[in-house]
Amino acid sequence: MIEKLKNIAFFTSLSDNSLHELSAHIEPVKHKKGTIIIHADKVEPYFYVLEKGIARAYCEGENQQITFWFGQSGSVLFSFNSYINNRPGYENIELLENSSLLKIKLGDLFSLYEHNPEMANWGRKMAEQELIATERRLIDRAFKGAAERYQEFVAQSPELIKRVALKHIASYLGVTQVTLSRIRAASK
Amino acid sequence: MIEKLKNIAFFTSLSDNSLHELSAHIEPVKHKKGTIIIHADKVEPYFYVLEKGIARAYCEGENQQITFWFGQSGSVLFSFNSYINNRPGYENIELLENSSLLKIKLGDLFSLYEHNPEMANWGRKMAEQELIATERRLIDRAFKGAAERYQEFVAQSPELIKRVALKHIASYLGVTQVTLSRIRAASK
DNA sequence: CTCATTTTTTAACATTTGTAAAATGTTGCG
DNA sequence: CGCAACATTTTACAAATGTTAAAAAATGAG
Numbered sequence: 001m002i003e004k005l006k007n008i009a010f011f012t013s014l015s016d017n018s019l020h021e022l023s024a025h026i027e028p029v030k031h032k033k034g035t036i037i038i039h040a041d042k043v044e045p046y047f048y049v050l051e052k053g054i055a056r057a058y059c060e061g062e063n064q065q066i067t068f069w070f071g072q073s074g075s076v077l078f079s080f081n082s083y084i085n086n087r088p089g090y091e092n093i094e095l096l097e098n099s100s101l102l103k104i105k106l107g108d109l110f111s112l113y114e115h116n117p118e119m120a121n122w123g124r125k126m127a128e129q130e131l132i133a134t135e136r137r138l139i140d141r142a143f144k145g146a147a148e149r150y151q152e153f154v155a156q157s158p159e160l161i162k163r164v165a166l167k168h169i170a171s172y173l174g175v176t177q178v179t180l181s182r183i184r185a186a187s188k
Numbered sequence: 189m190i191e192k193l194k195n196i197a198f199f200t201s202l203s204d205n206s207l208h209e210l211s212a213h214i215e216p217v218k219h220k221k222g223t224i225i226i227h228a229d230k231v232e233p234y235f236y237v238l239e240k241g242i243a244r245a246y247c248e249g250e251n252q253q254i255t256f257w258f259g260q261s262g263s264v265l266f267s268f269n270s271y272i273n274n275r276p277g278y279e280n281i282e283l284l285e286n287s288s289l290l291k292i293k294l295g296d297l298f299s300l301y302e303h304n305p306e307m308a309n310w311g312r313k314m315a316e317q318e319l320i321a322t323e324r325r326l327i328d329r330a331f332k333g334a335a336e337r338y339q340e341f342v343a344q345s346p347e348l349i350k351r352v353a354l355k356h357i358a359s360y361l362g363v364t365q366v367t368l369s370r371i372r373a374a375s376k
Numbered sequence: 377c378t379c380a381t382t383t384t385t386t387a388a389c390a391t392t393t394g395t396a397a398a399a400t401g402t403t404g405c406g
Numbered sequence: 407c408g409c410a411a412c413a414t415t416t417t418a419c420a421a422a423t424g425t426t427a428a429a430a431a432a433t434g435a436g
Contacts, residue, residue, distance in 0.1 A: 059327055066330045068323070080323060084316045090327070113312070117305040124301070124312035128272045131319040135256075135268060138326050139247055139278070142254045142362055146393085166414065174330055179393055181415050334423085354384065367423055369385050 001026060004102070008049060008074045010126060018118045025108040030100050037077065037101070038093035043086060044079040045106050053099025054160065056168055057091045067168045070160055076126065082106065096164060146175045147183045189214060192290070196237060196262045198314060206306045213296040218288050225265065225289070226281035231274060232267040233294050241287025242351055245279045246359075255356045258348055264314065270294065284352060334363045335371045 001023040005011040011019065028051075031037060038044050040060060050071050057069035057077075068091075071077055079089030083106060112119040140149065150173055154161050161169070170180035189211040193199040199207065216239075219225060226232050228248060238259050245257035245265075256279075259265055267277030271294060300307040328337065338361055342349050349357070358368035 059331070061331055066327065068327055068330065080320050084313075084320050090324075113309060114305075117302075117308055120305050120308040120312060121301060124308060124315055125272075127312055127315035127319050131315050131322060132268050132272050134319060134322045134326060136278075138322060138329075139254065139256055141326075141329070142256065142359070143247070143249055165412095171330070176394060177414075178395080178416085182393090185415075353382095364424060365384075366386085366425080370423090373385075 001028075004028075004051070008051075010049070010074065010076060011122075013125075014122060015118060018112075018116060018122070021112060021116060022104075022119070025104050025112075027103045028100065029103050030098070031095055033095055033098050035095045035099075036092055037095060038079045038089065038091065040090055040092045041088045042079075042082075043088050044082045046078070047083065047104045047106055047109055048077040049102040049104075050075045050077055051100040051102060053101075054096040054163055055093055055099065056096055056164070056172075057093045058168075058171075059090055060092065065171065067171045070157070070164065070168075070172065072157075072159060076130075077101070078106075096168075141174055146173055146179060147186070149173050150180065150183050151187070189216075192216075192239070196239075198237070198262065198264060198310075201313075202310060203306060206300075206304060206310070209300060209304060210292075210307070213292050213300075215291045216288065217291050218286070219283055221283055221286050223283045223287075224280050225283060226267045226277065226279065228278055228280045229276045230267075230270075231276050232270045234266070235271065235292045235294055235297055236265040237290040237292075238263045238265055239288040239290060241289075242284040242348065243281055243287065244284055244352070244356055244360075245281045246356075247278055248280065253359065255359045258345070258352065258356075258360065260345075260347060264318075265289070266294075284356075329362060334361055334367060335374070337361050338368065338371050339375070 002016070002019045005014075005019050005023060005026075011022075014022070037046075037048060037055075038057075050073060052073055055071040055075070055077055056067045057071075058065045058067045071093075077093050079091065079093075081087045081089040109119075109123070113123050114120075140152075144152070150169075153169065153173065166180060166184075167177050170177040173180065175183075190204070190207045193202075193207050193211060193214075199210075202210070225234075225236060225243075226245070238261060240261055243259040243263070243265055244255045245259075246253045246255040259281075265281050267279065267281075269275045269277040297307075297311070301311050302308075328340075332340070338357075341357065341361065354368060354372075355365045358365040361368065363371075
């Protein structure tokens with residue numbers, strides 16, 4: 001299990017001692033494509049690391065779902081509001097392929113944060129990395145047109161383009177599927 | 189100084205001991221309206237808490253500035269990329285009024301994180317709160333039209349509407365100033 | 377207070393994106 | 407295979423937002 005963790009970017013900075021403590025609380029699980037592992041409007045008590053597979057986070061709108069995040073191998077999956085505020089979250093997380101995950105109870109993770117400063121700093125850095133990535137996306141959306149955002153998405157996430165339905169990518173990019181089709185047609 | 193810190197929401201959870209340690213590294217400063225306290229493309233070595241005043245963070249585009257964040261009393265101001273990755277940042281932070289701030293050297297803050305677990309958890313929670321707020325804005329932008337975003341901004345930030353130029357609010361909301369004017373005209 | 381500067385609003389027109397519906401393409405299962 | 411379900415593209419039209427320019431209003435320095 002420790003060797004598994006060492007292969008995941010988020011965990012490479014941890015000492016063997018912390019990895020050992022952490023691994024005692026980890027349970028590997030597998031789920032099929034289509035499984036919703038995080039549900040909106042629920043306090044979700046688990047934190048997952050995606051070992052293999054693809055996932056998306058989305059919110060349910062009136063007549064549409066809006067995908068705002070994709071996860072790949074090495075991504076961490078959790079309900080932000082459950083993790084941060086112990087309140088029901090706003091996002092669903094769906095596995096888009098049959099996937100392998102590592103599962104940790106939030107309570108166990110928080111205990112580690114309280115008594116192991118290295119883990120507390122790990123949690124801080126994880127939140128910071130997610131923060132800077134999220135803010136970049138917010139800014140990018142303001143500066144760049146939909147076409148440019150699509151080109152960058154293709155360049156940065158070639159795997160996702162191949163494996164994820166375009167309707168999800170369209171909503172991730174903040175346009176309708178019709179607009180994405182037009183962009184793709186124009187760039188041939 | 190400790191009493192000052194206790195009045196700031198971010199610091200209310202800290203023990204007197206941590207507040208004491210922290211306050212040894214804090215320098216109160218005042219700056220005039222228009223001062224840029226965080227510069228893009230520079231590693232900014234200070235972390236600020238806004239005691240009194242208003243600030244905005246913006247990125248410089250080709251023929252426009254895009255404001256993507258406002259700070260008020262109690263907000264924390266820092267270059268995300270300097271703080272998180274020790275790299276030059278992408279944002280400028282400008283004081284929109286004469287302001288009082290508390291100034292802390294990043295290096296001092298990081299030392300506290302390393303040897304004081306309570307401070308490490310404080311840093312974690314701060315990043316988490318910024319993260320959840322940023323993600324909510326990203327999602328809101330996808331779900332809500334510009335008019336609705338404006339109404340919510342008015343409801344949630346009545347102070348900012350009074351004190352901040354509409355051109356900055358327009359770019360914060362992701363529309364041109366002309367569009368914001370139309371929205372305001374329609375909602376009378 | 378007055379003038380110069382900046383901010384905000386309004387107008388006319390262009391462009392982008394959205395909506396709805398039909399056509400085409402793809403996938404998986406019996 | 408062949409059908410059914412789902413995904414993607416295309417078309418025609420509608421709505422929202424952008425661009426440019428000018429007028430009106432507000433602000434601030436002297």
